[in-house]
Amino acid sequence: MHLAVYGNHGKQGALIEEHIAFAQRAEAAKLDFVFKADYLTAHPELMAKMKGTVGLDPNFLMAMVARETKQIGLVTTISTSFTPPYLIARQLQSLNWISEGRVGWNIVTSIDGAHNFSNEPMPSSEERYAKAAECTAVVKQLWHSYPYETLEMDGNLEKIKELVKPIEYEGEFFHIKGPLNLPMHPAGEIPLFQAGASDVGRQFAATVSNAIFAATPVMEVGIEMRNDLRQQAIEVGRSADDIRLLPGLYFFIGDTYEEALEMHRQAHAHLTLERRYSALESVIGMDVRHLALEDQVTIDMLPSKDQQVRSKTHADLVRRYIVNNEPTVAVLLARPEVIGSAHLVAIGTPQDIVDQIVTFYEEGALDGFIAIPGGPAKSLDLFFSDVIPMLVERGLFRAEYEGSTLRSHLGLDVQSPINS
């Protein structure tokens, strides 16, 4: 099982130290990687929650964390919609050298941000994925355009010229000559993650990525998505195990279930009814203000499937919940698909959380997870002190690292270390 943590817990003033301490704690627990999302727009809601530090460029942050850790993987997020592939290839390869092979790239097509890149209106999901596919292909070609072996040529210009070749890429979105100005790190190709699970998003992930960061609020969604991704991987000539489903696991852990539930209640206490209505409107374009809280939301009330939404993944999850449950307005407005990012919510004692993880794993709803800490510090403390050791004890998670690259933690083929 692959375990990771989502690091966005910087508080004003203690920002860098807090991120470093968090990563060091995750490393002591032998987690696969720390993960950082990234949004290229200012979200007042996030600013309020994270005290203004959430917008720190994750690449710079990971460079800092790399110097203060030794083994844990570092997965950073870069948008293919707004970042040129040469820059992406160079930044990631730089980070891979700085961290000695520990970097992973979370590929996002972005929900918004077009207004900050002279690119309004936001391109459609289909266009963003078409660009993502080209961008990723170019990035990989650039990485390979300057192979590691060049460093072993002892400055022999003729041999270097033979190895370092332009890529001469001509596509719909990009015209790029190359080669990259930085050699590939000997740890091998940087592992790819993808976030976005519409039909075209899944197809893209199944074709290129090693793992998908997913929002699977209920078990059936996880099982369906995992089976689909594995099947699609086979169809494009990969093996089913080449794609790993890693959902977000938003946890609230206490000594008792009641304590954990209270943590969850407090974490959502700021969400007024109006904010919940707006959240629903923003995800799915549906206004339920005219209904009473105890009224049922029925299938025929759903807006057209063809309307433009910010994220098909998130809109489909809300639609799916309404179709399957026809919930009351009150129940719908408390769902993680509406008030959160649709991640799986785990509330309870360490034993409850472990039981939930094991059930999902055994049912084939995940290959691991990216833990998203919720609640006060105690919740995170119990995650490290109790949940992880219990998973180790059950033989589901490593007690020690076997290597010191992200490829090694993910079980990908490991290249020979430098100078061996």
Ligand SMILES: Cc1cc2nc3c(=O)[nH]c(=O)nc-3n(C[C@H](O)[C@H](O)[C@H](O)COP(=O)(O)O)c2cc1C
């Ligand atoms: C679990 C998850 C995490 C995401 N994280 C980010 C992120 O960090 N930054 C970002 O700009 N977009 C993020 N997105 C948005 C996706 O990149 C994508 O643009 C969006 O979901 C639309 O794609 P879709 O049509 O496949 O849903 C995330 C989406 C999902 C489902």
